[in-house]
Amino acid sequence: MELTASVLDLEWSEIKDKVTRFIRDYVEKSGVEGAVVALSGGVDSCTVAALSALALDGKKVYGLMLPEKETLNHRDIEHARLVAKKFKIKTQLCDITPALEALYKSIPIFDHSEKVCKGNIKARTRMIYVYYYANNLNLIVCGSSDKSETMMGYFTKWGDIAADISPIMDLYKTQVRGLAQHLGIPREIVTKPSSPALWRDQTAENELGVKYELLDLILYGLEHFVNSKEIANQLNVNPELVEKIRSRWLFMEHKRRPLLTSKLQYRTIGWDFRLPRSSY
Amino acid sequence: MKEKFKIALAQMSSERENKKENIRKMEKIVAKAKKQGADLAVFPELALTGYVIRDQIYDLAETIPGPSTKTIEGIARKNNMHIVFGMPELSEKAEATVYDTAVLVSPEGVVGKYRKLHLPTHSVFEEKRYFRPGYEAVALDTELGKIGLIICYDIFFPEISRLTRLEGAKLIVCISASPSVRRGFFEVLTVARAMENTVFLAYVNLVGVEDGLQFWGGSRLVGPQGKVLAQAKYDKEDIVICEVNYSDMRSVEPFVPTLKDLRPELFDELKKYARDF
Numbered sequence: 108m109e110l111t112a113s114v115l116d117l118e119w120s121e122i123k124d125k126v127t128r129f130i131r132d133y134v135e136k137s138g139v140e141g142a143v144v145a146l147s148g149g150v151d152s153c154t155v156a157a158l159s160a161l162a163l164d165g166k167k168v169y170g171l172m173l174p175e176k177e178t179l180n181h182r183d184i185e186h187a188r189l190v191a192k193k194f195k196i197k198t199q200l201c202d203i204t205p206a207l208e209a210l211y212k213s214i215p216i217f218d219h220s221e222k223v224c225k226g227n228i229k230a231r232t233r234m235i236y237v238y239y240y241a242n243n244l245n246l247i248v249c250g251s252s253d254k255s256e257t258m259m260g261y262f263t264k265w266g267d268i269a270a271d272i273s274p275i276m277d278l279y280k281t282q283v284r285g286l287a288q289h290l291g292i293p294r295e296i297v298t299k300p301s302s303p304a305l306w307r308d309q310t311a312e313n314e315l316g317v318k319y320e321l322l323d324l325i326l327y328g329l330e331h332f333v334n335s336k337e338i339a340n341q342l343n344v345n346p347e348l349v350e351k352i353r354s355r356w357l358f359m360e361h362k363r364r365p366l367l368t369s370k371l372q373y374r375t376i377g378w379d380f381r382l383p384r385s386s387y
Numbered sequence: 388m389k390e391k392f393k394i395a396l397a398q399m400s401s402e403r404e405n406k407k408e409n410i411r412k413m414e415k416i417v418a419k420a421k422k423q424g425a426d427l428a429v430f431p432e433l434a435l436t437g438y439v440i441r442d443q444i445y446d447l448a449e450t451i452p453g454p455s456t457k458t459i460e461g462i463a464r465k466n467n468m469h470i471v472f473g474m475p476e477l478s479e480k481a482e483a484t485v486y487d488t489a490v491l492v493s494p495e496g497v498v499g500k501y502r503k504l505h506l507p508t509h510s511v512f513e514e515k516r517y518f519r520p521g522y523e524a525v526a527l528d529t530e531l532g533k534i535g536l537i538i539c540y541d542i543f544f545p546e547i548s549r550l551t552r553l554e555g556a557k558l559i560v561c562i563s564a565s566p567s568v569r570r571g572f573f574e575v576l577t578v579a580r581a582m583e584n585t586v587f588l589a590y591v592n593l594v595g596v597e598d599g600l601q602f603w604g605g606s607r608l609v610g611p612q613g614k615v616l617a618q619a620k621y622d623k624e625d626i627v628i629c630e631v632n633y634s635d636m637r638s639v640e641p642f643v644p645t646l647k648d649l650r651p652e653l654f655d656e657l658k659k660y661a662r663d664f
Contacts, residue, residue, distance in 0.1 A: 124622070125601060128596065129596060129601065132596040272599075374442070380442070381441040382441055382442055382443065383404065383437075383440050383443055383597075384439075384598045
């Protein structure tokens with residue numbers, strides 16, 4: 108296998124059809140009114156919002172913008188609105204700052220300097236809002252996690268990853284960008300640096316320590332059982348970088364498969380209790 | 388025996404775990420196909436129950452004969468039709484031993500059945516977890532000629548199609564539940580199996596979304612020269628009525644004489660190396 112950028116190229120119109128069919132099928136079988144998407148203004152959530160609108164009709168899609176004062180970025184809100192307008196999606200903006208401040212205050216051991224712990228509260232608070240809308244308006248939560256972030260464990264457990272369906276979770280970030288472009292998402296959204304907005308000036312590539320163009324090829328190689336040495340060789344990068352990514356890729360399975368218990372009885376959740384998903 | 392007849396490629400989506408609804412749907416399709424002159428209706432693999440049924444298989448599997456085959460026999464009789472469909476078959480001799488089975492029913496009743504030989508247990512497939520494999524290829528005598536039955540992943544193994552052909556099958560029916568990422572394989576293999584055996588091959592695939600897994604449809608009839616004679620839609624339910632004319636086989640065999648040129652001595656070698664592989 109040759110690891111060049113072209114391996115990540117997909118037939119975007121076919122991908123669009125498959126994903127929209129997937130969303131439509133799930134919503135129809137669930138018997139709900141539509142979908143709610145946490146619309147941050149980033150490429151992932153804008154793409155999922157657009158796909159949901161194409162699958163269901165924009166009138167049935169809620170784009171929820173959930174800013175808070177520390178990471179407030181007016182450009183992101185503008186981008187979210189731009190996509191909502193283009194795909195005729197309903198939007199609502201909820202400032203989550205008061206909820207966050209109440210939470211910080213009510214946790215006796217809360218420490219402002221622990222930015223990851225604090226950031227995770229933000230992601231989980233956003234989840235609470237999204238699920239409130241879903242429950243109250245009879246919608247499903249359409250998640251925006253992509254394959255690069257999910258494989259690297261770059262998400263908050265029970266936070267931004269929480270969703271009823273995750274339509275783009277089998278697409279690496281650079282592939283999401285390709286699909287976004289195909290859908291007509293404005294270029295400035297497609298190319299801007301991704302951020303989970305947990306603290307100011309946070310960017311995904313800085314934290315992951317590698318550009319998505321390279322990361323995705325390494326992850327693609329790992330997915331296809333290419334060994335680390337061969338990946339490093341082909342991509343002409345330091346083998347230590349590939350090994351570091353591989354270790355994280357393996358280690359993060361605990362975040363991807365969170366229901367774990369000890370086997371004590373006949374059929375056990377997460378192991379051999381294997382039921383079809385027949386009610387949604 | 389009829390030299391010429393019509394087949395309905397009944398590319399349906401199944402409602403999972405709802406045998407009653409699926410039989411009702413099959414009955415409607417059979418009646419419609421009959422009106423259009425079909426003598427044989429072919430439904431996908433596990434059309435009776437849906438494909439992604441996991442542990443529920445033990446509740447859904449039935450013996451053959453059993454209540455579902457009895458109902459399908461009634462439909463075949465009423466419509467004077469042959470029907471091939473897929474179902475999880477419960478062994479008569481055990482409580483929870485299940486086969487992935489294709490059943491051929493004529494207006495006179497069940498003609499025979501084929502238990503899937505090759506059970507994929509890789510990628511998204513977990514068939515060996517639930518099914519016991521069959522142990523023989525099957526070609527069944529009908530008034531529509533001898534019909535060979537294979538199921539989905541079997542098509543990757545040329546031996547089984549060849550076996551049914553050598554047993555005298557003039558039509559190979561392959562019922563399938565193939566997810567969309569596998570389309571490329573099946574579009575090539577359906578043509579290859581028909582061509583190398585100079586035989587008609589009817590491929591009928593499931594369609595719809597089950598547990599997020601999308602089945603691509605694309606059912607087709609391939610002629611003995613490898614030509615796609617009829618093709619159903621991708622990703623949508625569809626019924627395609629198409630014609631099998633066995634007289635077409637006569638001119639193909641002298642032109643592509645694969646059966647005449649078979650070298651049985653190679654089969655011993657194949658057996659030897661396959662075991663040591």
